[in-house]
Amino acid sequence: xxxxxxxxxxxxxxxxxxxxxxxxxxxxxxxxxxxxxxxxxxxxxxxxxxxxxxxxxxxxxxxxxxxxxxxxxxxxxxxxxxxxxxxxxxxxxxxxxxxxxxxx
Numbered sequence: 001x002x003x004x005x006x007x008x009x010x011x012x013x014x015x016x017x018x019x020x021x022x023x024x025x026x027x028x029x030x031x032x033x034x035x036x037x038x039x040x041x042x043x044x045x046x047x048x049x050x051x052x053x054x055x056x057x058x059x060x061x062x063x064x065x066x067x068x069x070x071x072x073x074x075x076x077x078x079x080x081x082x083x084x085x086x087x088x089x090x091x092x093x094x095x096x097x098x099x100x101x102x103x104x
Contacts, residue, residue, distance in 0.1 A: 028089040030054045036077035
């Protein structure tokens with residue numbers, strides 16, 4: 001479900017570095033649905049819902065105040081810091097891949 005977000009006087013505040021910054025590249029499993037915002041190519045913001053169980057990758061600080069930028073299904077979303085750092089987003093352990101041996 002998406003909702004078109006438009007306004008003639010929309011202001012997006014550049015976010016300062018967060019005190020509780022999220023580690024970049026980490027993956028989080030959402031334990032409930034989260035509201036998120038993504039932007040179309042024409043810079044139109046859209047409200048979306050990231051579903052419960054989605055695995056999102058933390059990319060960095062969003063241009064929207066008090067938000068982080070995450071990647072899910074090859075699209076960038078802005079989610080609230082309080083959501084991603086709260087109890088409803090579980091940080092998943094990193095899996096290290098070993099080099100394959102003896103491949104023919």
